[in-house]
Amino acid sequence: MADKITLRRVLRLLAISAKMDLVWLLRDTKFAMIGVLGDIISNLGTVAGIFLIAARFNGIGGMSADEVLFMMAYSTLVSGIFTTFGTGNNIHISRIIGRGQLEHLFIQPLPLGVQLATNGFSPFTSGKMLVGVALMAIAVSRLRLRISFLWVVALIAYLLTTMTIIVARSYLVSSMAFYAPVAMEEISNTAIEDAWLISTFPLSGMPAFIQIPLLTILPEGLVAWFPSLCLLGKPPLNLSPYYPMLFALFITLIAGYVFKRGLNYYVRKGANRYVPYGFRR
Amino acid sequence: MLYKYMKTARMAALERTNGGVAYLFPDILIKVFTLIPLVYLWRVVMSSGADVGMSLEQMLTYTYVSALLADMLVIKTTATGWLSDGVLLKLYGRPLSVFGQLAAQTAGRWAPMLLMFSLPMALMAPLFGVRLIPVSPLFIVSLLLCVTLGFAVDFLFACLSIKLRNMNWLVDRTRVAIAMVFSGTIIPIRLLPFGLADVMKYQPFACLGGSPLSIFVGAADAGETIALQILWNLILWPAALLIWRKSQEGMVSYGG
Numbered sequence: 001m002a003d004k005i006t007l008r009r010v011l012r013l014l015a016i017s018a019k020m021d022l023v024w025l026l027r028d029t030k031f032a033m034i035g036v037l038g039d040i041i042s043n044l045g046t047v048a049g050i051f052l053i054a055a056r057f058n059g060i061g062g063m064s065a066d067e068v069l070f071m072m073a074y075s076t077l078v079s080g081i082f083t084t085f086g087t088g089n090n091i092h093i094s095r096i097i098g099r100g101q102l103e104h105l106f107i108q109p110l111p112l113g114v115q116l117a118t119n120g121f122s123p124f125t126s127g128k129m130l131v132g133v134a135l136m137a138i139a140v141s142r143l144r145l146r147i148s149f150l151w152v153v154a155l156i157a158y159l160l161t162t163m164t165i166i167v168a169r170s171y172l173v174s175s176m177a178f179y180a181p182v183a184m185e186e187i188s189n190t191a192i193e194d195a196w197l198i199s200t201f202p203l204s205g206m207p208a209f210i211q212i213p214l215l216t217i218l219p220e221g222l223v224a225w226f227p228s229l230c231l232l233g234k235p236p237l238n239l240s241p242y243y244p245m246l247f248a249l250f251i252t253l254i255a256g257y258v259f260k261r262g263l264n265y266y267v268r269k270g271a272n273r274y275v276p277y278g279f280r281r
Numbered sequence: 282m283l284y285k286y287m288k289t290a291r292m293a294a295l296e297r298t299n300g301g302v303a304y305l306f307p308d309i310l311i312k313v314f315t316l317i318p319l320v321y322l323w324r325v326v327m328s329s330g331a332d333v334g335m336s337l338e339q340m341l342t343y344t345y346v347s348a349l350l351a352d353m354l355v356i357k358t359t360a361t362g363w364l365s366d367g368v369l370l371k372l373y374g375r376p377l378s379v380f381g382q383l384a385a386q387t388a389g390r391w392a393p394m395l396l397m398f399s400l401p402m403a404l405m406a407p408l409f410g411v412r413l414i415p416v417s418p419l420f421i422v423s424l425l426l427c428v429t430l431g432f433a434v435d436f437l438f439a440c441l442s443i444k445l446r447n448m449n450w451l452v453d454r455t456r457v458a459i460a461m462v463f464s465g466t467i468i469p470i471r472l473l474p475f476g477l478a479d480v481m482k483y484q485p486f487a488c489l490g491g492s493p494l495s496i497f498v499g500a501a502d503a504g505e506t507i508a509l510q511i512l513w514n515l516i517l518w519p520a521a522l523l524i525w526r527k528s529q530e531g532m533v534s535y536g537g
Contacts (some may be wrong), residue, residue: 042454061326214318
């Protein structure tokens with residue numbers, strides 16, 4: 001019998017994940033801190049490259065170096081939210097599907113969606129979030145932006161929208177793992193991590209045939225560039241500042257439909273990946 | 282003896298396409314979608330007219346060749362995952378040297394992407410205004426030294442993953458990030474601002490991808506660059522062998 005799902009129940013589930021994260025930090029502090037540090041280095045390495053180019057050339061394609069810094073700060077915040085809520089492979093869902101680990105979730109007395117939404121919460125070891133906040137504060141200060149309540153609401157709305165696009169796109173492409181578990185186990189990694197560098201490119205000044213595919217087919221332009229320019233009051237390409245929200249809705253609907261079809265296939269076929277001595281085939 | 286390693290390389294190449302060649306398409310798509318905007322990013326940046334000691338043509342060629350030879354410029358073997366992915370069991374269960382197997386497997390895994398991404402994109406290079414002829418034949422020597430140094434660096438990171446008790450995902454991500462900034466494969470070292478370029482050009486990561494690429498486009502003194510690569514090979518290979526020998530005793534594997 002599944003538990004009744006209330007907001008209180010969801011918060012308690014998040015608290016369980018947070019507690020496990022804290023326990024890791026307290027019992028294995030040295031390795032947990034190394035993990036946090038490594039995560040921060042990996043993110044800074046990604047955003048530093050583009051910022052260093054902007055600093056060297058005094059901006060990129062009409063964006064000043066400080067505006068590029070703002071964009072990198074936004075990208076780091078997104079990465080921080082991703083790490084805070086997605087450490088259980090719950091966003092890299094193709095790994096869970098491809099490894100035949102969905103069964104682990106099926107036996108829990110909780111709906112699949114609730115488990116996936118709560119089991120990757122790790123607020124204590126997500127150092128990237130702090131780096132993102134710090135970078136954002138520096139960028140805002142250097143740009144002398146006037147921060148109002150509405151601006152903060154807009155920032156939160158864009159961050160949520162960006163996360164929705166990332167999660168929906170991951171679930172959309174990960175649906176292939178239902179049909180080809182071994183070959184597609186890492187497809188979410190390809191869609192998120194391998195494509196992350198593209199999302200840090202300031203697309204300003206590039207030709208339309210580069211910009212438009214990156215706002216539609218491979219929406220990396222919506223991960224940092226487009227929302228950053230909207231927050232700076234300069235929505236690009238004469239598009240509405242609400243375009244990312246519309247795109248997020250569109251991709252969520254498609255991902256939901258495709259994922260459900262894949263799930264129906266999976267419950268009939270399964271994925272037998274583990275060899276007798278413990279490793280995956 | 283060489284035949285066994287050739288077979289190992291062939292098996293590794295086929296392993297990447299076991300699920301079907303079509304499943305490599307997402308990786309190829311991401312590579313193409315990264316390369317083309319990067320080419321245009323440099324066009325936009327270089328149009329500012331800032332003097333960085335490299336022409337637009339050199340910069341585009343540098344970026345393009347970097348994408349085509351990406352796997353060779355920063356070596357990644359399967360060693361970092363040897364505690365979690367069953368690599369350990371396979372490597373030590375065969376009558377071949379561990380290093381030899383890792384090298385053969387790594388080279389074999391290059392083949393599908395070289396054929397399906399690098400070759401077609403090399404043929405399409407003129408469409409992007411990129412000329413793929415090296416300024417100096419010493420590029421080949423530098424590339425070989427880059428590959429050998431890359432294996433030494435990879436083994437050191439693999440030893441780190443043993444020390445960090447299976448945090449191979451973290452070691453891998455950190456390595457990628459460090460290589461991205463310090464190897465010069467994305468941004469040439471000489472373009473780094475704040476005086477970083479003068480300091481960074483002597484560190485070992487600069488002797489990876491950035492060195493052969495700089496020689497390819499004629500943006501570095503080939504003799505000096507190769508001498509530095511030889512020096513870092515002489516320093517890091519003994520270090521890698523020594524640390525690896527000590528690290529073997531620390532391997533603990535319990536599934537994946």
